[in-house]
Amino acid sequence: MPPVIPDKRSRLVDAAVRLVHRQGFHRTTLADVAGESRVPLGNLYYYFRTKDALGKALIDRYVGRYEELRAQWDAMPDPRARLDAFIQMTADNREMLARSGCTIGSLTSELRKDDGDLATSATRLFDHLLQWLEAQFRLLGRSKPDARGLAIHLLSALEGASLLAHNFGSAKYAAQEAALLRRWVRDL
Amino acid sequence: MPPVIPDKRSRLVDAAVRLVHRQGFHRTTLADVAGESRVPLGNLYYYFRTKDALGKALIDRYVGRYEELRAQWDAMPDPRARLDAFIQMTADNREMLARSGCTIGSLTSELRKDDGDLATSATRLFDHLLQWLEAQFRLLGRSKPDARGLAIHLLSALEGASLLAHNFGSAKYAAQEAALLRRWVRDL
DNA sequence: GTCTATATGTGGATAGAC
């Protein structure tokens, strides 16, 4: 049986994920994506009629990733352990965060300054995440507005720490803030 | 006496500040900047030989702004009041943050993905800020590593909240997180 | 479905008159 080679569409999105994270969406050309995935440029247009279409597929890919992670976290019995796992992810990815920042954070920050549909379609990523976080704090007995505030605080702190790690090119910022937030959740 | 018209160089940087904040650096063309500041495109190159040179002037402008703010804050006798004023700035600017995000945060996040000098020159903005914050926490009696961690936490949370406000196009995220952080500083 | 060649538009940058 030959090794499984992902279909071209997936390969294109895979390449786009890597390149966009490293270079940003606007600075990543379709020729870059075609080259990285070893698909001729003209052929790329068979799968994605415009660059925006590729952008949407990129966002869909992130949504899919998030749903997988969420399923893993939801398998844990304790909401506190779930939050801990969520925070730990930032510590685990600290080197990548130092190199290129948070995939979602930097993408939304970039795309929100555009005017087309892409500007709004990145929004839903954080929306899902915040709702899930809010649900965990509610399970810890917090009132609805209180839980919302804590969810925003936690996500803000992690996104900001990723931004700083990226700004300074140093994983320490992500690691240190993650450690602080883990203690914060433990003592809540 | 005729009204004071800022010299062309300043006008160009002023226009760049507005446009880059709204559209991002890469999507802001030199023609945009020339148009906004009513300077013919060819003439712009007399003041800035390359787009990167304009980018550096942009960063210098932000450094200047920050030094003015810092002088105001340092005039306050109490470090707790200084931190409070720092946080309050995010609440005051919440509508602007919802529209275009944090000027420094989104600029550094964008430029850090480039390879030239610009990528590193945006870094110093947060560096100055963190050092000042750390000094305030030290004045509150914290140990050096402790103060550093608190400074990172505070800046992270505010930058993350700005990112969320921008992502959702809603000032609430900035306002709510600022309120939470003011209570946090008060009770430290 | 695949791929080469190319059209089209745009943006940074320069030439050179004034």
Place this chain on the structure above:
DNA sequence: GTCTATCCACATATAGAC
């Protein structure tokens, strides 16, 4: 110092053969 006209590189997108 100022401004018009233009060059050139490059990125998105298309045409059309296979």
